[in-house]
Amino acid sequence: MIIENVEAYWLRCPIEDVKQHRSDYGLLTHFDMALIVVTTEEGLQGFGEAKAAVGSSGVCASIVSCVEQELKPVLIGQDAKNITRIWEQLYSGSRDHYALARGRKFPILGRRGLTISAISGVDMALWDLKGKSLDVPVVELLGGACREQMPAYASGGWADVDGIGEQLSGYVSKGFDGVKMRVGVMDSTVAKSVARVKAAREVLGPDIKIMADAHGTYSVPEAKQFCRGVEDFDLYWFEEPISPDNPMGTAEVRASTSIPIAAGESEYTCFDVRDLINHRAIDVIQPDAAIIGGISEAMRVGHLAQAWQLELAPHCWGSAFSFMAGVTVAFASPSATVIEFSLGGNPMIYELINEKMEVEKGMIKAPGSTGLGVTPNWDFVKEYTQRV
Structure with a gap:
């Protein structure tokens, strides 16, 4: 070849x-x-x-x-x-x-x-x-799929306090039992972010997973304040609470709360992720295959997750190609249990490819087509x- x-x-x-x-x-x-x-x-x-x-x-x-x-x-x-x-x-x-x-x-x-x-x-x-x-599918080259199917969580959640419950309920109505919402400086104050999470939990009830993503926009004190404010709302994880340039600060946030901390989508190579782990900054590792160094490096990150008994949750916000790369890595990794699925406006995941991207009742099946299974x-x- x-x-x-x-x-x-x-x-x-x-x-x-x-x-x-x-x-x-x-x-x-x-x-x-x-x-x-x-x-x-x-x-x-x-x-x-x-x-x-x-x-x-x-x-x-x-x-x-x-x-x-x-x-x-x-x-x-x-x-x-x-x-x-x-x-x-x-x-x-x-x-x-x-x-x-x-x-x-x-x-x-x-x-x-x-x-x-x-x-x-x-x-x-x-x-x-x-x-x-x-x-063969790429997942076969990586050792085969660990599971026949995996749950997907709906990634979106930008609505204000009056609309966030309805927006996330719309995701749940599509079959997802996990949803992610955005928080952080977009809300102007920590109190408003906390209020939006509270509103989401009140509408969704206790059985739906809720993840909150701050896009790295809080300061360390703000992130701690947010964690205290949402402690009773059972977040599945709190994602990128502060800037990825401050891993020690992320570790400080993690040490202050029982909420699992997720990060990694902004990191390059397994060495950056190793440093996050060494700082004891994360519970959930989120490599993006289109940023971290491809499928090869994402799998190395998966091995780190397995060795340190951390959760692997590849960042799958991109086109159909990086999405399928993330899905492939997730299925090949014992530490992955849930997959991100974008519900934002994303023509690159639907119109860019000849194939149809499907999630059935909130579940994604193990890749079965040759290669990554998508063509432009x-x-x-x-x-x-x-x-x-």
Whole structure:
């Protein structure tokens, strides 16, 4: 499986007015992603996703440039089956021969940030290629699915205190028994966030899982205040309470409450996650396969979760490609028990691909199609590709 070509496309698609939402990121009017395509000499193609932002929108021009100008020359002529070796080469750059000879990393200067996002998309595409070449789902290459199906939780929840109960109840009516809502500076005060969580619990009752996500926007004192305010409302987890730049602060928040703390979607490589664990900052690890370093690195994070007996909950807010990568990692990991499913306006999870994305009665079945199981709608790609 010799690599003949590597391409990257920055896609930007508008979100319908009725499906737009406002959070601490502002009004989200469009969705961005970088589609990575790796083609072999036989014409077989693998597809992956790289992201310039954890949320819906972000300029992907630099990712396209990185893939086509920096990574592509290294990849052309390589055997696509050697996924681990290629990852090490891309991460160590011109010193890759030292890394492979001595068994440790000699990382490039861009060992964090958008370069790792670009590597993520390539890695995802290589796993997709390998699955297709062997006519098996990628999850089979990772050891097989630990479960036949897994529950999904509906990720959304931006409504105000008067509407949050109805909004989340709408998710539950679709079959989900877990929901995630946004809190933090978007509410202007901690008290308003607490009131919204209280309103949600009163409407949903005691049996629905509620997760709260602050997008890293609280200070440490604010996060502690929020935890005290919602202590009686049985949150399943409190996600990214403070800035990911402050792992010791996250650990301080965790030590102050019995509410499980989740984080990891903003981290690059398993080394960042290792540091969170060493700080005793988290209970739930949330790698994003389009950011962390691809399926390869997300699985390494899964191994950390298993070793430390933490919950793994991949961040699946992206296009259908990173979603399926996260689903694949979740099914291959004993530590994962629930999967995120976006209920925000997201054309990249429905219109970008030829296949239909389905959740049945709040459950997702183990991947059964070859590769990652999704392929791009090239008409959509052509219409929404941005010039770089």
